[in-house]
Each structure stands twice: as C-alpha cells, then as structure tokens.
Amino acid sequence: MSSRRRFLADSARIVAVGAAAAGTIGCEMEPKKPPLFEATLDVSALTSVGATLVSSTAGFDGAPILVVRDAPRQFHALSMQCTHEGCPVQAPVAGVISCPCHGSQYDLEGRVRRGPAQLPLARYETEYHRWSKRLTVRVDA
Ligand code: FES
Incomplete structure (x- = not known):
C-alpha cells in the first residue's frame, strides 16, 4: 500500500473512531x-x-x-x-x-x-x- 493510500486509510479510520466516540455515526453530517x-x-x-x-x-x-x-x-x-x-x-x-x-x-x-x-x-x-x-x-x- 502506498504511503498516500495508507494515510487516507488511517485518516478514514481516525474519523470513524472519532465519529463513533461522538455518537454521530448514522447522522447525515458530511465534513465541510x-x-x-x-x-x-x-x-x-x-x-x-x-x-x-x-x-x-x-x-x-x-x-x-x-x-x-x-x-x-x-x-x-x-x-x-x-x-x-x-x-x-x-x-x-x-x-x-x-x-x-x-x-x-x-x-x-x-x-x-x-x-x-x-x-x-x-x-x-x-x-x-x-x-x-x-x-x-x-x-x-
Ligand atoms: S479578451 Fe477579448 S475582449 Fe477581453
């Protein structure tokens, strides 16, 4: 996996974990x-x-x-x-x-x-x- 793809995958994981912690998964919020x-x-x-x-x-x-x-x-x-x-x-x-x-x-x-x-x-x-x-x-x- 290229470092860029790894960065994007890691970023997506961090956002998902953050959203889950905030209880926002399932909401229709899109990042600006x-x-x-x-x-x-x-x-x-x-x-x-x-x-x-x-x-x-x-x-x-x-x-x-x-x-x-x-x-x-x-x-x-x-x-x-x-x-x-x-x-x-x-x-x-x-x-x-x-x-x-x-x-x-x-x-x-x-x-x-x-x-x-x-x-x-x-x-x-x-x-x-x-x-x-x-x-x-x-x-x-
Ligand atoms: S470029 Fe033709 S009028 Fe401006």
Whole structure:
C-alpha cells in the first residue's frame, strides 16, 4: 500500500473512531470540504459605497481580484480576467471595466456592457469581517 493510500486509510479510520466516540455515526453530517481558493483582503481603504479596490493578490484564476463596496457592510468581488479570451481587464473607470484586448466592457457587477465577451466576470463568494475590516473571498469546492 502506498504511503498516500495508507494515510487516507488511517485518516478514514481516525474519523470513524472519532465519529463513533461522538455518537454521530448514522447522522447525515458530511465534513465541510475545504474551499478551492481562499484569500483575505484588507478592505479598510474602501470607505464609501461604490468604492473599488484592485487587490495585488492573485485570485483563483491567477488574475487580480476587484472588490466593490455595495453597502456599509456588504462587498462583492470579481475576477479581473476577461471572459472572452482571458486577457486581464483594467481597473474600473467611471463604473466601467474595460478589456484592452478586444474592447469588451463590464459594469461593476461584472455584467457585459459591450462584447465580444458574452459572459459576466466570475464572482467570488465573500465574507466581511467588520471588526478587522477584512474580506474573505473564496471559491467553494
Ligand atoms: S479578451 Fe477581453 S475582449 Fe477579448
């Protein structure tokens, strides 16, 4: 048995023993899968609704992440990879996100305003931590 298979078999045994000890065998609980991607960004600079930030952190697809403040405690985050052929889009200007490659344009929600792109910018799941003024962005499994 390879060391990886042994690790997985041992892990499964440990989980089964732990579940039995906790009396949870037979329950429909599934362990939460780890996200495919997760990053926590400082959004303290976004002090007003409508403000935007381009993170230097590469996202799930390798493109920067655009964060938009929607409300005092609400944000959304978009991939800055154009959905036409994958060029990096530019930071928004007057609410318009432009792609320098073939001219596609998106609004701050990531919706296509002008083609040739057909699909909206990819959107991340977000969770705002108001006390630390940080935003966790992730792609769930
Ligand atoms: S890659 Fe963005 S418009 Fe073509």
